[in-house]
Amino acid sequence: MPGAVVITRPLAQALPLAERVRALGRAVEVLPLLDIAPLQDQSALRATLARLQDFALVAFVSPNAIDAAFAHIERWPAGVTLAVLGEGSRAALAAHGITPDRVDIVSPHDAARSDSEHLLETLDLAALRGRRVLIVRGESGRELMADGLRAAGADVTTLPAYRRSVPALTPALAARLVTLLAVPNDWLITSSEALRGLLDLLARVPGENLVAKMQQQRLIVPHARIAASAHELGLPLVTLTGSGDERLLAALQSRP
Template identity: 40%
Template sequence: MTGVRPAAGSGALQGRVIVVTRPRQQAGELADAIAAQGGLPLLFPLLEIGPAPDPAPLEQVAARLGEFRLAVFVSPNAVQYALPTLLASRPWPPTLQAVAVGPGTVRALAAAGIASCLCPATRFDSEALLELPELAPAQVAGQGVLILRGNGGRELLGDTLAARGARVERLACYSRSGPGAGSGEFLARLEAGGLDALILSSSEALAHLLALVPAAGPRQRLLDLPLFVPHARIAAGASAAGFTRVVLTEAADAGLLAGLCAYNWPQS
């Protein structure tokens, strides 16, 4: 766990301790934006990201990358952990269309030299991706589609594309696991009432959070914290789990920051 960062000047979040639970690799920009608004971001990754335990499947796919028509990167982590191997011995095939679920993944691909990328315009999830005309049944039937993702996760995208006639391969190019050491400080701050809000960006992170906080003791304090989430599916899960102040924001870091800044914080 990373301690509270100092506040920067004044702003809409002045003095508010905001727990950022994104994986460590994706937490920095949002934490900096919170600090720029006077908030105190507390980094507590609820998902640990690392390389896949066996690199062989990715190496084998890299050798036949030209067989695919679409390569779907589900997150910036997929770009980070898959692309170096995919490009180790050949350039990106000109016939292979890169597809990204969200803008962070688009930026990661662009930084690696892949500028032509399909991505939803507003909602950033599998459902929005499947609405793209390029992924319609007539476009994907008979085509090879590679989905680059972490272990586990939702099967909606791959199952739907397969039902539309695509030849789908799912490849876990990175691993995801629950939080390691560091929950003690978070629990101590929670029990002491030293937190103002939480940010959650995945249903998996929500499950890890609930598993960390015992049903007795600080659980109710956790459930009463304002919880900011960028997707209706996460909001529904949080409400079902008993969170009393769930705030559904627009997508990505910008949406979460706007929701935090617009929130009606109690006067101290």
């Protein structure tokens, strides 16, 4: 019989998915591996979002970026194209009333490769030469999208919208990790950063070889880049689903 499904998304995205997993008859453990917090000073965020009409393209790197930004956006300006990486971000936009019938939304064609590299391949970079582009992201992150757009001649602004961090290794968290790794479970991993943070946490639990135990757990991931990170970190049991909760749920239902 399959074990629990460990959902490692930030809490706001983990809870809705947890309900859908429970509806499949699976036990669920919600274990957020990234904490999301608002910026202490949001003045620059508000000021930039107040002039979205100045940009030809606005790219959001994650559902968290969308939620943080749309707390300050009353209406999406006409003629401004949106770019997102995956189905989770499209769903987040829809929750804020932004749908493809109303706004031009661009995302990678390949659901298994919903990352910055493939978004750059999808965008009409020549049309962005000399035009202003806004990238809404966390306080830190990959520079590949910004670098690629600048190389194509776009005038790029990166806008931090939230702060993310790996949770601290408390005695309670260490005990929970030991318990989770005592039995086989399915781990839904939706971020390479979260996966690296998990391995660091496991390595710091005293008196346990939790990294070795993690190597026996099954990972379910939506993106090829996360699958590659898992293999680089020595985690061999990886199922790649493609972007979107429907594909993650289908992978759980096909669990032998």
